[in-house]
Amino acid sequence: MTSTLFKLHRTLWWRTIKKNPTVLVSAGMILVYGLLSVLSMTVQVNSPEALHAPVALGMVAMLILSLAMPANEQHITQETFRTLPIDNLKPAMALxxxxxxxxxxxxLFTIIWAGFGFTQLPVGQGIMFIVGSVMAAATTIIYIDVIAKVGSSRKEILGIVGGIGIIAMIFFAVNISSQDAMNMPLEDIGAIASWTPFAAATGWATGGIVKLLIAIATLALGAWLWWRDIEVSPVQTKERNKTDLRIPFVPNNPTGIEFARSIRYIFRDTRLLMSVLVLPIVVIVLMVQSVSQGIPEIAYTALVICGLLGGAMAVNDFGYDGPAMWLKMVSPVQQYRLILSRHWAHMIIPAAFQVLFAIVLVFLYDDTSTTILVGLVSLGVLMTSAALSLFLSAFNPYPVAPPGTSPWADKSGYSGAAFVAVFALMFLGWIPVAPGAALIIFFGQQVIGVLVALAIPAAIYIGIILVVKKTADDRMPVVYKKVGAWVR
Structure with missing residues (x-):
C-alpha cells in the first residue's frame, strides 16, 4: 500500500509540474541562487564555526519561502484519504x-555543504558534521511539511510572518554590496547560530553536547507536530465563527457594512495582503539605500513609486469578489454605492501609508520644503492610481484564483487583462502630475505647480467616479460573466 500511494503522489506531482511549470521555474531560481550562495561562501570559510552559518541561513530561507509562498506539492494527506479503509498513511506521507x-x-544543498564541511574538519568532526547536516535537512523538510499542513485559520498569520521574512531577506540582500558580501562575518554568524535550532545540528560537531540536545529537541518537536497533525486531521471540522462586520465610526448601513467588510477581509485574504506588503518592501529597501548613501532623491523616488503602486490592491475588485458578486447584483442597493465602498476600503491603507511615509521624510531630511513638495505631488500620483484602479476594476475585470491558492499554482495573474492593469498603473499613473511637476522643476512655480499636480488627478478621479456611477448597473451582468467563476 505504501508503494502504491507513493507512486500515486509521484504521478499527481508530475501532472502538477506539467500543468503549472511555474513550480519548476521557482525551483530553478532557488537552485541557481542557492548554488551561487554556496559557492560564494565556500571561499569565505576560515574557521570551523563559519561552516554553521550557511546551514542556518539555508534553513531560515526555506522556512520563510514555505510561509510566504507555499508550493502545495504534497498530494498524500490524511484528510484526503480519511473516507477510505487505509489504516496507516504515515509511511507514504513521509516518503x-x-x-x-x-x-x-x-x-542537494545538504549533500554539497556536508561534503565541503567534511573536507574542512578533522575526520572525526567531519563525520559528526555529516550526521548533523542530515539532521538539519530532516528538520527543515519536516517543518516545511508541517507548515504546508497548517489549518486555514492560521495560514493568514503565517503568511504575514512569511511576508515580513521576505522583506527582511530583500533588505539583507540589497544592502550588502558585492564587496561587503565577500567579507560577511560567517564566523560570528555561525558561532551564534550554532546555539539556535537553525544550526545546532551541525554546531555540535565543533563542540558542545548541549547543541546536540537543542537539535534533537527541535527535530523531535517537528516530528511530534507532523504526527499530531495526521492523528487530528480526520476529526477536524471547519469552524464557522460569526463576526461583527461593523467598525467604529463607520455608518451602520449597506455601504458602511461593505466598507467595513472589505477592510476586515484584507487581513484574511493573503492575495490582498501581499498587495499591501509590497509598499513596505519598497519603502524599506529604498529608504535604507537613501540613508546609507546620503541621497534623499532615492527616498523621494520611493514615495512616488508608492503612489503608483497604491491602487494595485483595488485594480480588480470584482475579480476578487468572484462568484460572490451575485449577492451584490441581487441586493436592493445601488451598485455604484457598493463599488465605491469597496474601492475606498482598499485605498484607505495605501493612502494612510503614503501620508505617514511623507511625514517621516519631513522629519528625516533637512530640506523640508522639497520633501513637502514631493509629498504633495505623490498624493496626486496616488489619486491617479486610485482613479485608474477604479476604472479598470469596472471596465477591465478578470477572474482570479480562489482564496488560499498558492502563488505558485495561481494562473490568474498571467492574463492579458492583468498585464493591462499593471501597465496602466506603472506607466500611466505619473502622466497627470507631469505638468505640475514640470512647473515646479523647470519654472520654479511651486505653488501653482502643486495645485496643478493635485487638481488634474482630482478632476480625473471625480470624472471616473461619475462614469463608473453611471454605467455600474448596466455593466454588472457583463462583469459577472467574466468573473463569476474562479480560475483553477
Missing part, C-alpha cells in the same frame, strides 16, 4: 514529503 521540489533542493 512523499521527500518527493517535492524544495525537499529535493534541501537534500
Amino acid at each position: 512523499s514529503s521527500l518527493w517535492t521540489s524544495r525537499a529535493m533542493l534541501t537534500i
Whole structure:
C-alpha cells in the first residue's frame, strides 16, 4: 500500500509540474541562487564555526519561502484519504514529503555543504558534521511539511510572518554590496547560530553536547507536530465563527457594512495582503539605500513609486469578489454605492501609508520644503492610481484564483487583462502630475505647480467616479460573466 500511494503522489506531482511549470521555474531560481550562495561562501570559510552559518541561513530561507509562498506539492494527506479503509498513511506521507521540489533542493544543498564541511574538519568532526547536516535537512523538510499542513485559520498569520521574512531577506540582500558580501562575518554568524535550532545540528560537531540536545529537541518537536497533525486531521471540522462586520465610526448601513467588510477581509485574504506588503518592501529597501548613501532623491523616488503602486490592491475588485458578486447584483442597493465602498476600503491603507511615509521624510531630511513638495505631488500620483484602479476594476475585470491558492499554482495573474492593469498603473499613473511637476522643476512655480499636480488627478478621479456611477448597473451582468467563476 505504501508503494502504491507513493507512486500515486509521484504521478499527481508530475501532472502538477506539467500543468503549472511555474513550480519548476521557482525551483530553478532557488537552485541557481542557492548554488551561487554556496559557492560564494565556500571561499569565505576560515574557521570551523563559519561552516554553521550557511546551514542556518539555508534553513531560515526555506522556512520563510514555505510561509510566504507555499508550493502545495504534497498530494498524500490524511484528510484526503480519511473516507477510505487505509489504516496507516504515515509511511507514504513521509516518503512523499521527500518527493517535492524544495525537499529535493534541501537534500542537494545538504549533500554539497556536508561534503565541503567534511573536507574542512578533522575526520572525526567531519563525520559528526555529516550526521548533523542530515539532521538539519530532516528538520527543515519536516517543518516545511508541517507548515504546508497548517489549518486555514492560521495560514493568514503565517503568511504575514512569511511576508515580513521576505522583506527582511530583500533588505539583507540589497544592502550588502558585492564587496561587503565577500567579507560577511560567517564566523560570528555561525558561532551564534550554532546555539539556535537553525544550526545546532551541525554546531555540535565543533563542540558542545548541549547543541546536540537543542537539535534533537527541535527535530523531535517537528516530528511530534507532523504526527499530531495526521492523528487530528480526520476529526477536524471547519469552524464557522460569526463576526461583527461593523467598525467604529463607520455608518451602520449597506455601504458602511461593505466598507467595513472589505477592510476586515484584507487581513484574511493573503492575495490582498501581499498587495499591501509590497509598499513596505519598497519603502524599506529604498529608504535604507537613501540613508546609507546620503541621497534623499532615492527616498523621494520611493514615495512616488508608492503612489503608483497604491491602487494595485483595488485594480480588480470584482475579480476578487468572484462568484460572490451575485449577492451584490441581487441586493436592493445601488451598485455604484457598493463599488465605491469597496474601492475606498482598499485605498484607505495605501493612502494612510503614503501620508505617514511623507511625514517621516519631513522629519528625516533637512530640506523640508522639497520633501513637502514631493509629498504633495505623490498624493496626486496616488489619486491617479486610485482613479485608474477604479476604472479598470469596472471596465477591465478578470477572474482570479480562489482564496488560499498558492502563488505558485495561481494562473490568474498571467492574463492579458492583468498585464493591462499593471501597465496602466506603472506607466500611466505619473502622466497627470507631469505638468505640475514640470512647473515646479523647470519654472520654479511651486505653488501653482502643486495645485496643478493635485487638481488634474482630482478632476480625473471625480470624472471616473461619475462614469463608473453611471454605467455600474448596466455593466454588472457583463462583469459577472467574466468573473463569476474562479480560475483553477
